[in-house]
Amino acid sequence: MKRWLRRRVDAAYERVLSREISGAPTHVAVIQDGNRRYARGKGADAPDGHRAGAKTTERVLEWCQDIGVEELTLYAFSTENFERPDEENEALFDLLETKLLEFADADRVHDNEVRIRALGEVERLPERVRRAVDYAEAQTRGYDRFVLNIALAYGGRSQLLEAVSGVADDVKAGALEPDEIAVETIENRLYDQPVRDVDLIIRTGGDERTSNFLPWHANGNEAAVFFCTPYWPEFSKTDFLRGIRTYEHREESWRRTRARRALALLGAISDPELVEARSVVERFRDSLPTAEQPTSEELAGLDADSSDGIDSSSQTAD
Known part of the structure; x- marks a missing residue:
């Protein structure tokens, strides 16, 4: 199909989807997969794919705010990613540092009162990335209209294990009675600040798995899941709206x-x-x-x- 016709069809489909959507999930979590494969397909290096994906991230943030999503979590760097080549990770760390600093000072972030938070074992990241995380969190700490969580050095299973170990230590020390253990007991140990239950997980790149992402808040809430084939840099608003529609159908069925x-x-x-x-x-x-x-x-x-x-x-x- 010719490019101009493809654009017209996509625009028309986007309008149709927009009219069909009557509500929005409160918390959307995204696994941004396919940056490296996108770069290879273009004959470029992995860092070029990550830079292209960063532009998609900015657009998705705007789309979420447009339809009324209140919290967005992005799976930016997993604990398994440390096993990738050093030169690739160093380039990604440079990009993360740059984007965190840009976001922290961006007018659209402050105008929309976006609070930026990092989830994961941030202490494992290079010092320059940790400084950027601290700066972004400090610059936006007073906001609560929209929450942007960035999962860095994140592993859902290890987060749960750490939380449960903390509960066990408190019971052993006599600081907590076994019959006092509740859902909130675990949640309060997972992150420094509360994270809403996940309503919708979106994964790009064609893989149909959730990769240990927010298991407590997503699986426990029976979140809807939308898998799509475009690589993250190619992810469009039409794809995003299809994901929202999946959530709505899931809620209607429930x-x-x-x-x-x-x-x-x-x-x-x-x-x-x-x-x-x-x-x-x-x-x-x-x-x-x-x-x-x-x-x-x-x-x-x-x-x-x-x-x-x-x-x-x-x-x-x-």
Whole structure:
């Protein structure tokens, strides 16, 4: 297809997707894969791919803010990346330092009150990158309208292991009782500042895996996942909107499933559970196809029918 026609088709598709999207996830996490393969395809070196990918990163930040996303996490450098050639990593560290300093002073960051934070074992990074991280975090610490997390020297499994080890040490020292351990106990040890549950993971480059990325906040929240084939430097707004649409379909399916399950249980559960089930059905009733939506009279009838079959001990009557 000729380039001008391709552009017109992509622009039209982007408009269609924009009209279809009615909401936005709160927290989007992105695995920026394919920079090196993009560079090889262009006959260039890996650092050229990383520089091209940095431009995409800036665009994605704008797209997130345009549709109402409140938190964006970018997988910029994993613990496994330390195994890559030194010359490639040194060039990437130079780029990270430059972009962190640029972002920290950028008008669009301050105008939109973007808070920049680093996640991961930052102490393993070169001193120049650590200084840039400290500067970016200090320059934006007072903001809370939008959060940009940059995962650097990050490994989700090691983060969880460190958090659990900290809990075990506190229990052993008598500072924490085993029955006091809750979800918040782990979360408070994962990062210095709270991280929202991930609603959508986007991975570019064609691989269909999440690569140990934010396992607590993504898997625990059953985040939607969108895999796409473009390399990160080629990732377009159309691709981004397709990812958002995947999230919306996932949320719609989740609501429909909850409503159907609660509706099916209404006639066979105890009084306390009945109240909760009716609440779920009423909350998500509109997500069901019209033919499946119960009327208020039908809900009241199910309530009465189930009450007749429950004895005073909340057990099904004979």
